Amino acid sequence: xxxxxxxxxxxxxxxxxxxxxxxxxxxxxxxxxxxxxxxxxxxxxxxxxxxxxxxxxxxxxxxxxxxxxxxxxxxxxxxxxxxxxxxxxxxxxxxxxxxxxxxxxxxxxxxxxxxxxxxxxxxxxxxxxxxxxxxxxxxxxxxxxxxxxxxxxxxxxxxxxxxxxxxxxxxxxxxxxxxxxxxxxxxxxxxxxxxxxxxxxxxxxxxxxxxxxxxxxxxxxxxxxxxxxxxxxxxxxxxxxxxxxxxxxxxxxxxxxxxxxxxxxxxxxxxxxxxxxxxxxxxxxxxxxxxxxxxxxxxxxxxxxxxxxxxxxxxxxxxxxxxxxxxxxxxxxxxxxxxxxxxxxxxxxxxxxxxxxxxxxxxxxxxxxxxxxxxxxxxxxxxxxxxxxxxxxxxxxxxxxxxxxxxxxxxxxxxxxxxxxxxxxxxxxxxxxxxxxxxxxxxxxxxxxxxxxxxxxxxxxxxxxxxxxxxxxxxxxxxxxxxxxxxxxxxxxxxxxxxxxxxxxxxxxxxxxxxxxxxxxxxxxxxxxxxxxxxxxxxxxxx
Ligand SMILES: Cc1cc2nc3c(=O)[nH]c(=O)nc-3n(C[C@H](O)[C@H](O)[C@H](O)COP(=O)(O)OP(=O)(O)OC[C@H]3O[C@@H](n4cnc5c(N)ncnc54)[C@H](O)[C@@H]3O)c2cc1C
Numbered sequence: 001x002x003x004x005x006x007x008x009x010x011x012x013x014x015x016x017x018x019x020x021x022x023x024x025x026x027x028x029x030x031x032x033x034x035x036x037x038x039x040x041x042x043x044x045x046x047x048x049x050x051x052x053x054x055x056x057x058x059x060x061x062x063x064x065x066x067x068x069x070x071x072x073x074x075x076x077x078x079x080x081x082x083x084x085x086x087x088x089x090x091x092x093x094x095x096x097x098x099x100x101x102x103x104x105x106x107x108x109x110x111x112x113x114x115x116x117x118x119x120x121x122x123x124x125x126x127x128x129x130x131x132x133x134x135x136x137x138x139x140x141x142x143x144x145x146x147x148x149x150x151x152x153x154x155x156x157x158x159x160x161x162x163x164x165x166x167x168x169x170x171x172x173x174x175x176x177x178x179x180x181x182x183x184x185x186x187x188x189x190x191x192x193x194x195x196x197x198x199x200x201x202x203x204x205x206x207x208x209x210x211x212x213x214x215x216x217x218x219x220x221x222x223x224x225x226x227x228x229x230x231x232x233x234x235x236x237x238x239x240x241x242x243x244x245x246x247x248x249x250x251x252x253x254x255x256x257x258x259x260x261x262x263x264x265x266x267x268x269x270x271x272x273x274x275x276x277x278x279x280x281x282x283x284x285x286x287x288x289x290x291x292x293x294x295x296x297x298x299x300x301x302x303x304x305x306x307x308x309x310x311x312x313x314x315x316x317x318x319x320x321x322x323x324x325x326x327x328x329x330x331x332x333x334x335x336x337x338x339x340x341x342x343x344x345x346x347x348x349x350x351x352x353x354x355x356x357x358x359x360x361x362x363x364x365x366x367x368x369x370x371x372x373x374x375x376x377x378x379x380x381x382x383x384x385x386x387x388x389x390x391x392x393x394x395x396x397x398x399x400x401x402x403x404x405x406x407x408x409x410x411x412x413x414x415x416x417x418x419x420x421x422x423x424x425x426x427x428x429x430x431x432x433x434x435x436x437x438x439x440x441x442x443x444x445x446x447x448x449x450x451x452x453x454x455x456x457x458x459x460x461x462x463x464x465x466x467x468x469x470x471x472x473x474x475x476x477x478x479x480x481x482x483x484x485x486x487x488x489x490x491x492x493x494x495x496x497x498x499x500x501x502x503x504x505x506x507x508x509x510x511x512x513x514x515x516x517x518x519x520x521x522x523x524x525x526x527x528x529x530x531x532x533x534x535x536x537x538x539x540x541x542x543x
Contacts, residue, residue, distance in 0.1 A: 001024050001025070001187075002025050002027070002184075002186055002397070003016075003019050003025070003026050003027070003186065003187040003188075003189060004026075004027045004029065004169050004170055004183050004187070004189070005019075005026055005028050005029070005191060006170065006188070006191060007190065007191035007192040007212075007363070008028055008029075008030040008032075008037060008137075008140075008151075008191075009037030009193055009362075009381070010037070010039040010042075010129070010133060010361065010378060010382060010385075011039075011191040011360040011362070011363075011381035011382070012028065012030075012037075012360070013028070013133075013137065013139075013140055014136060014382040014386060015189050015191060015358075015360050015384075015388050016140060016143075016149055016385075017139055017140060017143060017149075018386050019392060019393065020143040020146075021143075023148075024148075024392065025150070026148065026150070027149075027150050027183060027185065028140065028149055029151075029155040029157065029172055030151070030152070030153055030154075031155065031156040031175070031207060032154070037133065038193050038194075038204050038362075039129050039132070039133050039378075039381070040129045040130050041129055041203070041204070041205070041244070042129030042377075042378055043123075043128060043129065043244070044111070044113065044121060044246055044248065045110075045111060045113075045121035045122050045124075045128045045375050046090070046121065046123070046379050047062065047086065047113070047121050047375035047376050047379050048062075048087055048089060048090045048120060048122060049062045049083065049087060049120055050091075051087055053107075053108060055119075057120055059084055059086070061118060062083040062086065062116075063076075063079055063080055064117075065115060065116050065373060066079045066082075066083060066367070066368075067369070069115045069372065069504075070368050070371055070372070071504040072369065073228075073369030073370045073504070073519075074367050074369035075348070075367070078348055078366045078367055079367055081383070082367055082376075085383050086379055089379060089383060089386075090122055092382075093382075096136065096138070097134075097138065098124065098135040099124055099131060100123065101122075110123075111248065111251065113247060113374035113375045114247060114278065114279075114280045114373070114374055115374075120375075121375040125312075126246075126313035128378070132378065152172065152183070154175040155172040155173065155174050156477055157170055157190070157212045158170065158173045158480065159411065160188055160357060161184065161188075161404045162219050162220065162354060162357075163402040163404075165220070166354065166355035166356050166357075167187075167354055167356045167357035168184055168186075168188075168398060168401050168402060168404070169182065170182075170183055170188055171183070171408065173480075175477075178476060180411055182408055184401045186392075186397040187357075189358040189359070189360060189388055190212055190213070190216070190352075190357070190359045190360070190363055190364075191359075191361045191385070192208065192211075192212040192213065192363045193205070193362045194339065194340035194343070194362045194363065195208065195213070195340050195343075195492075196208045196337060197210070197431075197485075198210050198435065198488070198489050198492070199337040199439055199442075200432070200436075200438075200439065201336070201435075202241065202338065203235055203241065203242050203243070203336055203337070203338045204241075204338065204339075206241075208362075209481065210484075210485055210489070211481040211484050211485050211488075213343055213488055214481075214486075215481075216344065216354075216357070217491060217524075217526050218483075218484055218487055218526050220353070221353055221354050221357065222345040222352070222525045223342065223343065223344060223345060223365075223488070223495075223523070223524045223525075224342055224343065224344070224345035224365040224521055224522065224536065225341055225342035225343075225365045225370070225495070226342035226492040226496075226522070226524065227342065227496035227499050227522060228340075228342050228369070228370045228371065228504055228506055229339075229340055229341070229342070229492075229505055230281060230282070230337075230505050231282070231285040231335040231338060231443075231444050232281055232285070232335065233281055234246075234250070234284075234333040235335065235338075236317065236318065236321065236331060237332070237334065238321040238322065242336035245317070245333055248310065248311060249299050249311060250277045250297070251278070252299060252311060253277075253299070254277060254297050254298065254299040255268075255277055255297070255299075256276075256277055256296070256297055256333075257295070257296055258291050258293040258295050259293075259294075259296075260293070267291055268287060271287065280371070281338075281371075281374070281505075282371060282444075282507070285335040286444055286507060288334065288335055289443070296330035296332055296333065297331045299311065299326055299330075300326060300327055300330065307326060307327055311326070315327070318331055335444060340362060341365060341368040341370065341371065341372055341504070342365045342495070343362065343364050343365040344364050344365065345536070346358070346359050346364045346365070346366050348366075348387075349387060349388070349391040350387050350388035350391065351391065353525075358388040360381070360385045360388050361384060362377060362381065365521075366380075367384075369504065369521075371504035371505045415480065426471060427471040427478045427482055428471075428478070430461050430464065430486075431478075431485075433457070434457075434458075437457040438492075440454070441453060441454030441457075441493065442454065442496060444507065445508075445509050446496055446506070446507065446508050446509070447510045448500075451497040455490060455494060455497065458490040458493060461486050462483065462487075462490070465483050466483075491524045491531045494524065494531040495531075498522065498533045499518055499522060500515075501513060501514055501518040520535040522534075523535070523536045
């Protein structure tokens with residue numbers, strides 16, 4: 001039996017390892033020359049209730065916090081499964097070499113994150129993602145040595161091999177040979193992360209561009225909850241991206257302010273009292289947006305040793321990227337796109353609407369509902385990888401692969417046309433325009449008019465993309481990814497327009513209330529070039 005896993009972030013590697021352990025050969029494809037991914041950026045930690053470390057906490061409390069954070073749209077059964085397995089996942093990570101931070105008595109330490117009723121975030125200094133990724137990568141190498149995992153580096157997902165509603169592997173674009181190759185598999189697992197690059201500069205990786213989910217959407221997969229996009233309130237602008245300024249700064253007493261008539265205005269404290277700076281990410285992001293001013297985060301009043309001990313990564317980022325010494329001066333901050341609650345719709349077993357096609361990690365939508373709690377995504381990435389692998393291990397392999405020669409030849413012809421084309425169609429120009437459209441109309445605060453305008457823009461970009469499809473001055477990937485990226489962007493705008501209420505990370509200035517009649521997840525499918533939106537009654541909110 002053979003599985004093809006696309007994406008070697010935490011979710012992809014966790015899934016590949018669990019499959020390999022159960023005797024299933026895995027091909028693990030990644031566009032990088034190594035296991036690099038957005039997962040390495042995770043700093044804050046991973047949530048879990050580990051028995052023996054309760055200190056008043058419980059699995060039930062983790063479940064309730066997660067469901068509440070998701071405004072009732074996270075699937076309850078799924079959330080329950082994830083939280084119940086938190087302890088087992090921490091133990092697993094330790095067993096493969098992840099070193100979590102401990103106190104003087106050698107007991108694991110935990111930190112608090114917004115929306116949690118207890119301290120349950122395990123961390124590895126300020127490098128949780130790096131620690132977990134390197135432990136998983138070493139383990140993958142071990143299974144590679146046994147012949148159970150084959151890595152395909154510099155290979156991007158191009159399209160799925162789909163016949164009669166079932167997947168039989170994928171076409172991979174091999175950057176080295178500039179060729180499309182068919183990779184047949186009994187099961188295809190997508191672990192391609194979020195849609196960051198639709199928005200230009202974000203806290204995440206520009207390789208997480210939504211292409212894979214967009215292409216699958218065009219091939220018949222259903223997407224879910226796309227309108228729920230988490231903005232992180234405190235990020236630092238740099239040339240390439242918005243660097244995350246961890247919630248830990250506010251946890252240590254950091255104060256947000258703007259300047260008016262030469263005086264500091266601590267707007268969060270004025271409105272919400274002493275805990276104002278620790279309100280949830282969506283609330284702070286909206287308040288910063290509402291000031292219309294340059295906002296700063298000050299921690300310089302803390303003594304230097306405490307900053308060195310507890311906030312070393314923030315100190316480094318500010319010095320390295322902007323020459324700001326946080327011991328002496330405030331940090332200029334602004335909200336930025338950070339995490340995608342929406343993605344490929346999956347059942348409890350992580351199978352998508354297409355048979356034998358699974359989605360895990362941030363590219364799947366199931367646990368986080370309308371908003372995600374910090375620290376829950378690393379947990380969901382690993383847990384979802386395990387769930388999909390266990391489901392696959394219990395299934396029978398495809399007896400015979402259908403013939404995809406015609407499909408492959410068509411796609412190869414289009415690619416060839418790309419390299420022979422004389423057109424200088426500006427793909428990157430459209431991508432830049434797309435980022436502007438998304439930032440303008442799918443920001444922290446949305447309204448009907450803006451969303452309509454955004455959809456009109458996408459329609460226009462799509463019409464150009466249809467006419468002149470190729471730009472020789474950019475890599476082939478940038479050409480073939482354009483239309484699916486525009487489609488997922490359009491589906492996101494359409495989903496946000498249809499939700500005429502405010503809930504979690506989705507805030508509509510024209511519909512500011514949360515309405516019971518919208519207590520369901522949004523499903524969107526692609527039919528004849530149109531986005532069909534419908535409610536997911538399975539995950540309807542029971543109030
Ligand atoms: C700055 C930052 C800090 C964060 N901190 C935390 C934290 O402290 N705690 C927490 O729980 N979460 C945190 N998160 C969120 C968390 O890191 C992610 O949700 C999680 O790592 C996602 O893992 P993943 O494996 O699903 O995807 P990723 O790690 O994003 O991996 C996706 C993989 O898919 C590959 N890929 C994409 N497109 C294609 C394609 N077309 N073909 C082939 N491969 C493709 C990418 O190259 C990558 O290898 C943070 C996120 C950011 C950006």
